[in-house]
Amino acid sequence: MSRVTQIRTLIALVGGLFSALAFAKPVELDDISRKEVAERIAPLGSVCLEGEDCAANAGATASTASGPRSGEQIFNQFCTACHTSGLLGAPKKGDKAVWETKLAAAGDFSKLLGNAIKGVGSMPPKGTCGDCSDEEISNAIEFMSGLKP
Ligand code: HEC
Known part of the structure; x- marks a missing residue:
């Protein structure tokens, strides 16, 4: 060559x-x-392998003393992973037009909430916040979508 x-x-x-x-x-x-x-x-699944009281504790943190966490707190800890960038096709925070479409497709806010609790498409149940109460999930949806329950 x-x-x-x-x-x-x-x-x-x-x-x-x-x-x-x-x-x-x-x-x-x-x-x-x-x-x-x-x-x-993954950590959600492993938490309860480590100690016997963990399930009880998780329930306790969700419901004791300080009351329900704010939508902003939940969003920043759990939902932001997908709902800030639109990872896996998640509707983005503040994208009002898309959220209106999702609301219309689901029917009403409580159906939208139900989907978020059960999981929908690529979204895991409760958006990975296993110890979130329904009210806390609702707060987070309100925070990121601007929709009212
Ligand atoms: C692992 C990524 C991921 C995380 C974390 C996540 N979501 Fe989602 N979410 C999605 C995806 C993807 C969709 C779109 C699902 C579809 O329409 O197929 C979605 C859709 C939704 C919807 C619309 C449901 C509907 O009926 O169209 C709501 C409400 C929602 N998410 C709430 C939340 C809340 C609240 C949190 C945090 C507690 C959260 N999500 C965390 C991925 C995620």
């Missing part, structure tokens, strides 16, 4: 590599999102 041919071959190889990467990228991102979601959901 002449030097020119070698260089051409090299350029072709590098070019091929870049286009392969370009095609592979969405798949990688998708895998990362899935991993992220799995990681965020």
